[in-house]
Amino acid sequence: MRILETEHLTREFGGVIAVNDVDFHVEKGLVTGLIGPNGAGKTTLFNQITGVDKPTSGRIIFDGRDITGLPAWKISRLGIARTFQNIRLYKELTVVENVMMGLHFKVGSDPFRHRFQQAVKSYIFASRENREVYRRAMEWLSFFEMEEHAQDFAGSLPYGKQRELEIARALAAEPKLLFLDEPAAGMNPSETAHLMQVVAKIRQLGVTVVLIEHDMKLVMNICDSITVLNFGVKIAEGTPNEIKHDKGVIEAYLGREEEDE
Amino acid sequence: MSTLTLYMQYIVNGLTLGAIYSLIALGYTMVYGILKFINFAHGDILMVGAFIGLLVYTALTGDAAPGAWTLSAFFIAMLVSMIACAILGMLIERIAYKPLRNANRLAPLLSAIGVSFILSNGAAWIFGTQSRRFPYPFENDPIHIGSITITPHQIVVIVVSVAMMLLLTFFVNRTRMGKAMRATSLDQSTSQLMGINVNRVISLTFAIGSALAAVGGILAAFDFRVYPSMGTMTGLKAFVAAVIGGIGNIQGAMIGGVLLGILEAVGAPLLHIPNGMKDTVAFAVLIIVLLVKPDGILGKNEREKV
Amino acid sequence: MLNFFQLILIYAGIYALMAIGQNCITGYTGMLSLCHAGFFCIGSYATAIMCKTFGLSFWLSLPVAAIATGLVGLLIGIPTLRLKGDYLCIATLGLGEIIRNIATNVNPVGYNSIPRASLFGYQFASRNKLAFIVLIWVFVLIFYILFQQLAHSRIGRAMIAVREDEVAAQSNGINVTKYKISSFVLGAAMGGIAGCMQTAYTLTVQPGSYTFMVSVMVLCTVVLGGMGNGKAVILGAFIIQFISYLPQLTGLTNVIPAQAKQMIYGLLLVVMMLWRPQGILGRDRFRYGDPRTRREKIAAFFRREGRNAEGGAV
Numbered sequence: 001m002r003i004l005e006t007e008h009l010t011r012e013f014g015g016v017i018a019v020n021d022v023d024f025h026v027e028k029g030l031v032t033g034l035i036g037p038n039g040a041g042k043t044t045l046f047n048q049i050t051g052v053d054k055p056t057s058g059r060i061i062f063d064g065r066d067i068t069g070l071p072a073w074k075i076s077r078l079g080i081a082r083t084f085q086n087i088r089l090y091k092e093l094t095v096v097e098n099v100m101m102g103l104h105f106k107v108g109s110d111p112f113r114h115r116f117q118q119a120v121k122s123y124i125f126a127s128r129e130n131r132e133v134y135r136r137a138m139e140w141l142s143f144f145e146m147e148e149h150a151q152d153f154a155g156s157l158p159y160g161k162q163r164e165l166e167i168a169r170a171l172a173a174e175p176k177l178l179f180l181d182e183p184a185a186g187m188n189p190s191e192t193a194h195l196m197q198v199v200a201k202i203r204q205l206g207v208t209v210v211l212i213e214h215d216m217k218l219v220m221n222i223c224d225s226i227t228v229l230n231f232g233v234k235i236a237e238g239t240p241n242e243i244k245h246d247k248g249v250i251e252a253y254l255g256r257e258e259e260d261e
Numbered sequence: 262m263s264t265l266t267l268y269m270q271y272i273v274n275g276l277t278l279g280a281i282y283s284l285i286a287l288g289y290t291m292v293y294g295i296l297k298f299i300n301f302a303h304g305d306i307l308m309v310g311a312f313i314g315l316l317v318y319t320a321l322t323g324d325a326a327p328g329a330w331t332l333s334a335f336f337i338a339m340l341v342s343m344i345a346c347a348i349l350g351m352l353i354e355r356i357a358y359k360p361l362r363n364a365n366r367l368a369p370l371l372s373a374i375g376v377s378f379i380l381s382n383g384a385a386w387i388f389g390t391q392s393r394r395f396p397y398p399f400e401n402d403p404i405h406i407g408s409i410t411i412t413p414h415q416i417v418v419i420v421v422s423v424a425m426m427l428l429l430t431f432f433v434n435r436t437r438m439g440k441a442m443r444a445t446s447l448d449q450s451t452s453q454l455m456g457i458n459v460n461r462v463i464s465l466t467f468a469i470g471s472a473l474a475a476v477g478g479i480l481a482a483f484d485f486r487v488y489p490s491m492g493t494m495t496g497l498k499a500f501v502a503a504v505i506g507g508i509g510n511i512q513g514a515m516i517g518g519v520l521l522g523i524l525e526a527v528g529a530p531l532l533h534i535p536n537g538m539k540d541t542v543a544f545a546v547l548i549i550v551l552l553v554k555p556d557g558i559l560g561k562n563e564r565e566k567v
Numbered sequence: 568m569l570n571f572f573q574l575i576l577i578y579a580g581i582y583a584l585m586a587i588g589q590n591c592i593t594g595y596t597g598m599l600s601l602c603h604a605g606f607f608c609i610g611s612y613a614t615a616i617m618c619k620t621f622g623l624s625f626w627l628s629l630p631v632a633a634i635a636t637g638l639v640g641l642l643i644g645i646p647t648l649r650l651k652g653d654y655l656c657i658a659t660l661g662l663g664e665i666i667r668n669i670a671t672n673v674n675p676v677g678y679n680s681i682p683r684a685s686l687f688g689y690q691f692a693s694r695n696k697l698a699f700i701v702l703i704w705v706f707v708l709i710f711y712i713l714f715q716q717l718a719h720s721r722i723g724r725a726m727i728a729v730r731e732d733e734v735a736a737q738s739n740g741i742n743v744t745k746y747k748i749s750s751f752v753l754g755a756a757m758g759g760i761a762g763c764m765q766t767a768y769t770l771t772v773q774p775g776s777y778t779f780m781v782s783v784m785v786l787c788t789v790v791l792g793g794m795g796n797g798k799a800v801i802l803g804a805f806i807i808q809f810i811s812y813l814p815q816l817t818g819l820t821n822v823i824p825a826q827a828k829q830m831i832y833g834l835l836l837v838v839m840m841l842w843r844p845q846g847i848l849g850r851d852r853f854r855y856g857d858p859r860t861r862r863e864k865i866a867a868f869f870r871r872e873g874r875n876a877e878g879g880a881v
Contacts, residue, residue, distance in 0.1 A: 052734060072737035082738050090731035096855060101728045105740040108721045119722060126720030133721070134855045151854060173740060299653045357837050368840045370599055370656055371790060375836025378783055382829035493779065494664065500657055538672055544661040551654060552646050 003028040009058035018044040020232035031209045033223035041232040042212045050082045051075040081175035083166040091155030099137035102172030107133045144168045160191035180211040266408040271526045277415040279522020280422035284477035285499030286514035288470030294446040294509035301373035304496015305380035310475025311482045314342040335398035343472040350471025384489035392488035418480045501547040507557030571815045573696040575808045580703035583804035586788040588757025594795035596750040597730030599656040602663035604781035606755045609636045610762020615678040615772040625684030636759025637752045644751040670774040677773035684767045715797045787832045793846025
């Protein structure tokens with residue numbers, strides 16, 4: 001079953017077509033990789049789907065619902081969470097507070113109650129609500145084996161931990177679909193190995209994962225399906241094995257003749 | 262006088278006003294282009310420029326009757342004021358903004374508000390709060406062209422402004438330093454790698470912006486008189502002009518200034534706005550522009566990289 | 568001398584009320600707004616009109632002032648808060664000037680001999696400063712507690728997320744615009760309440776007293792104490808008022824020029840940014856995860872602070 005589908009998705013930036021007529025789809029419960037050379041439009045595609053930016057044309061269907069053009073906060077409430085290529089943690093807040101932000105609409109937000117009534121309730125019973133949010137945030141930290149860092153400032157964590165914290169914050173919202181934008185960028189081999197375990201664990205939770213990654217070993221190891229973009233166009237999709245032997249992909253990565261990547 | 266000529270007259274007045282706004286707007290836009298920061302103290306620099314200009318001019322001429330000597334004294338005063346303000350602008354940047362270049366985004370703004378407050382109150386302390394007239398360095402008998410009246414001071418304002426803008430355009434487009442400036446505004450770290458001394462470029466930007474503000478301040482002094490808080494509203498309007506043109510864009514600031522000047526001169530009588538509320542027009546224009554086209558007329562669409 | 572100390576206490580209270588609002592806008596949500604003078608002005612005028620023209624009591628005009636100011640904040644906030652931070656600062660500066668401009672043009676003389684506030688038959692006369700000190704500081708205490716509760720609730724956390732990173736906040740399901748506007752409206756309403764208190768104290772309203780300096784003083788108060796820290800803001804209000812009355816306290820009114828204090832405020836902003844941008848007390852040291860209930864925390868607070876308990880110094 002497809003949890004996410006884009007139809008003819010296009011994004012232009014003043015004449016430059018960053019994403020060109022892309023039909024991208026994600027199967028529920030699998031780990032999908034999105035690869036392509038630098039500037040292929042991977043992050044732009046992520047930004048369209050998560051509502052950070054609006055597509056020029058095309059549609060995005062998530063879980064049977066058209067989410068094209070919805071604001072980012074609404075999309076994340078529907079069950080799409082993400083991390084960012086250039087880590088966007090709340091650096092001056094503590095680790096546990098970061099995860100608590102991820103729980104923003106999980107605790108103290110009831111879709112069947114009027115918003116104002118909800119706000120008043122959250123305000124009056126803040127203390128009780130805080131304890132609940134804190135408890136759940138700590139559960140997520142223990143899932144990531146980061147409890148001992150709970151009261152450290154997020155900005156003071158080592159790089160690899162910051163990446164994991166960002167994943168923890170995204171996961172705290174219990175999304176159906178999780179987008180990871182270059183999760184292994186800048187990680188050393190042991191951190192990357194740990195990340196692979198983390199992704200496997202997330203998958204066991206039943207969360208569908210889409211990740212952009214340049215580390216081919218990681219992609220080939222953990223992805224069930226891979227989509228390749230080049231110059232904003234989808235040039236291939238299939239299992240890791242199929243992608244490995246796809247002529248177009250090899251060309252895109254290695255160039256035709258003396259061009260070197 | 263027919264309505265048409267009446268409005269022609271308003272447009273002439275608006276052009277004069279707009280030329281001044283353009284000169285001041287250039288400083289806002291140049292600094293924003295490079296540092297992505299609104300130099301809040303810019304309005305007060307124009308006030309300092311006007312005061313220095315006035316002091317030098319009166320010291321040179323005394324009670325001399327308008328003539329060739331007063332006119333040259335006027336330009337000498339302008340030059341002195343430009344140099345003084347350029348130095349002041351560079352000093353402010355070095356002391357109050359440079360250490361904050363990597364701080365959180367509120368820090369330089371707050372610092373700039375502080376500088377602005379020090380300048381305007383310092384001036385009030387030294388010169389007193391009363392407003393002074395800037396004497397005309399030439400006979401200011403109105404000239405009639407058809408049914409439109411134009412005063413020599415309006416001509417001087419327009420000529421000086423256009424000359425300054427041409428000079429700036431030449432500098433930015435034709436010289437090595439101007440090229441470095443444009444490169445820095447596109448990408449600071451890359452420019453640094455290409456061997457551009459970014460600190461020097463930033464200093465220079467402040468110097469040029471402040472020198473132009475000094476000219477703007479002196480020209481504005483004819484119309485608005487000279488007083489310590491003259492920079493606040495004039496500076497605010499010039500900022501509006503920079504936003505209309507597209508902040509960060511040099512041609513935009515010129516066009517925006519002229520447009521705002523005309524809007525203000527024509528809009529107030531057209532909408533029967535009392536004189537005391539004229540400043541409201543500029544503010545309303547700002548809000549409308551920011552809502553309808555926040556990037557301004559010539560601004561490029563800037564977005565945060567995610 | 569005593570007289571000036573009492574004045575400092577009164578005005579520190581009024582500025583603390585405004586600074587609580589500014590702190591909500593700037594300290595928590597990270598928006599640089601520069602029109603607290605405007606909100607202060609609206610609150611004062613609303614109170615004056617309510618009390619004098621419509622003959623309402625002070626206690627009824629207080630919520631009217633707060634709501635009126637909040638509404639103006641909402642009207643201004645909806646267009647301007649969608650803008651990037653730097654634009655907001657200029658737009659609000661313009662707004663503050665425009666409000667004063669309108670006030671001056673519509674009613675250049677202001678209002679005089681506004682009826683006094685009274686409580687259970689007791690009339691608050693300007694002469695009796697002690698009564699005002701108590702009245703104002705009771706309000707400061709109430710709003711301090713209300714805003715601390717806000718800061719440490721889900722709503723406050725969302726505001727802080729907006730301050731730290733708008734894009735990340737959105738991806739956490741936080742409706743950034745909603746929180747910006749709410750915070751702005753709440754902050755504005757505090758300006759209105761402060762204006763109301765000021766009117767009740769001076770019983771006159773003049774358009775000339777709502778200059779840009781007021782906005783800068785309020786901003787200074789927040790920056791000095793520490794942005795995003797409720798206690799610090801109140802400390803800041805004391806320091807700012809102390810500076811303001813320094814010439815009178817030292818008896819050097821003839822020596823110290825009138826502009827000196829303004830220059831000190833300006834200098835304070837620059838110096839604080841250069842050397843201690845987090846303010847004197849720094850960030851709020853609130854830590855989530857304290858397993859104690861609220862009652863236990865309050866009990867612990869009084870056990871610890873019992874020795875130096877004092878009404879004003881919260």
